[in-house]
Amino acid sequence: MSINVEYNSVHSHEVSFIDQNGELKTTMIPVVQELARQGLMNDHFPKRFIALPPTPPGNHPASIVNCPPVIDIAKLESDDATRELELRRLAEAAKEWGVFLIENHGVEDMVLDDVKNVVKGFFELSFEEKKANVGSYKSVDNMGYGKNFVNSEDQPLDWIDRLTMKAAPVDPDEATNGLLIWPKKPANFRQAIEKYVEKSRKVLDGLLQDLAESLLLDKNAFLQHFEPKQSEIKVRVNYYPPCPRPDLAIGTLPHSDASALTLLLEFGATRALQVQRGNLWTTLELPNDNSLVVNIGDLFEIMSNGVFKSLWHQVRAQADVERYSLAYFYNPPAKSEIGPVVGGDSAEETYKKVVVEDYVSNHYKISPTPSKETITYAKVI
Numbered sequence: 001m002s003i004n005v006e007y008n009s010v011h012s013h014e015v016s017f018i019d020q021n022g023e024l025k026t027t028m029i030p031v032v033q034e035l036a037r038q039g040l041m042n043d044h045f046p047k048r049f050i051a052l053p054p055t056p057p058g059n060h061p062a063s064i065v066n067c068p069p070v071i072d073i074a075k076l077e078s079d080d081a082t083r084e085l086e087l088r089r090l091a092e093a094a095k096e097w098g099v100f101l102i103e104n105h106g107v108e109d110m111v112l113d114d115v116k117n118v119v120k121g122f123f124e125l126s127f128e129e130k131k132a133n134v135g136s137y138k139s140v141d142n143m144g145y146g147k148n149f150v151n152s153e154d155q156p157l158d159w160i161d162r163l164t165m166k167a168a169p170v171d172p173d174e175a176t177n178g179l180l181i182w183p184k185k186p187a188n189f190r191q192a193i194e195k196y197v198e199k200s201r202k203v204l205d206g207l208l209q210d211l212a213e214s215l216l217l218d219k220n221a222f223l224q225h226f227e228p229k230q231s232e233i234k235v236r237v238n239y240y241p242p243c244p245r246p247d248l249a250i251g252t253l254p255h256s257d258a259s260a261l262t263l264l265l266e267f268g269a270t271r272a273l274q275v276q277r278g279n280l281w282t283t284l285e286l287p288n289d290n291s292l293v294v295n296i297g298d299l300f301e302i303m304s305n306g307v308f309k310s311l312w313h314q315v316r317a318q319a320d321v322e323r324y325s326l327a328y329f330y331n332p333p334a335k336s337e338i339g340p341v342v343g344g345d346s347a348e349e350t351y352k353k354v355v356v357e358d359y360v361s362n363h364y365k366i367s368p369t370p371s372k373e374t375i376t377y378a379k380v381i
């Protein structure tokens with residue numbers, strides 16, 4: 001079998017990056033959804049998408065399937081001993097796993113269903129329609145349609161098509177600032193996602209308070225850095241088409257999120273998201289379609305002085321099923337400076353203060369990295 005035969009020319013995304021010599025480079029990345037649509041032959045799998053070493057048949061690398069801890073938001077909102085117990089479970093989940101599910105979160109099924117429908121609707125459009133219906137950011141890295149993580153021409157590419165938008169803060173001059181990224185089709189795309197963002201923001205704010213209390217800090221120790229009008233919410237919608245070679249390609253390359261907290265909704269194929277625990281990948285098994293996943297990002301690792309570690313995670317490509325996800329990244333204001341929150345049982349300072357937008361832009365600039373390296377930018381050496 002040859003894996004070196006290149007694909008026929010297909011639609012491409014143009015992606016710019018700064019290479020190791022500091023030079024601005026542009027590369028064309030085939031649109032994965034279009035490759036999948038063309039029905040690529042198994043033995044013509046494009047070289048640039050080979051991310052995994054070939055494994056001999058029957059010799060699959062070890063991985064465990066498990067459901068992460070489930071945190072009951074209703075219990076956290078009660079005011080009796082149930083809350084104390086759930087707070088301890090929350091602290092343990094955030095420390096031991098860096099990821100947990102939330103139930104009884106109060107975001108109605110209807111709101112989630114609307115989000116799923118508009119995301120599916122967007123990816124069902126032809127490539128030309130997608131391009132014609134999304135705007136472009138003039139200067140912001142990794143925002144927009146098809147802006148993948150690229151820092152060199154010879155790195156493996158992930159088997160994904162994605163669209164990233166800024167949901168907050170709302171810029172009153174967004175039209176003149178070139179921020180009109182929201183697709184015009186499906187017609188209710190922005191409305192459905194903004195509704196979801198508004199509802200789930202309350203849940204995340206509550207969790208920021210609970211996480212502080214679980215460390216015996218003042219309940220606003222983290223939340224006070226999330227000024228309501230200036231805090232940033234970025235929404236990334238991901239589409240993973242079926243992949244002819246899931247043994248060679250990867251849906252999303254391993255990474256940690258730059259965010260403080262990430263809220264993730266997946267639909268379509270399950271058992272694709274993997275998180276690193278010890279030296280092994282654990283495949284997350286989510287009990288139902290409307291579970292929401294929360295994971296710790298780099299900025300929260302810094303704020304918690306490493307008590308909570310950001311999650312190293314990846315998404316496996318699937319052979320016959322498509323998968324969608326919506327990742328919602330919650331950050332303090334771009335221009336603000338954050339650092340370890342002192343007090344409670346935080347260890348001595350090992351992280352320094354960083355300006356949020358500088359941290360995030362460095363994260364994007366050096367990603368993808370083979371191991372968790374973006375956080376070293378904030379480490380006291």
Ligand SMILES: O=C(O)CCC(=O)C(=O)O
Pocket residue numbers: 236238252257264266273313315324325326327
């Ligand atoms: O699709 C997923 O489950 C995860 C996506 C993800 O990790 C990301 O967009 O940062």
Ligand SMILES: [Fe+2]
Pocket residue numbers: 255256257313327
């Ligand atoms: Fe992620």
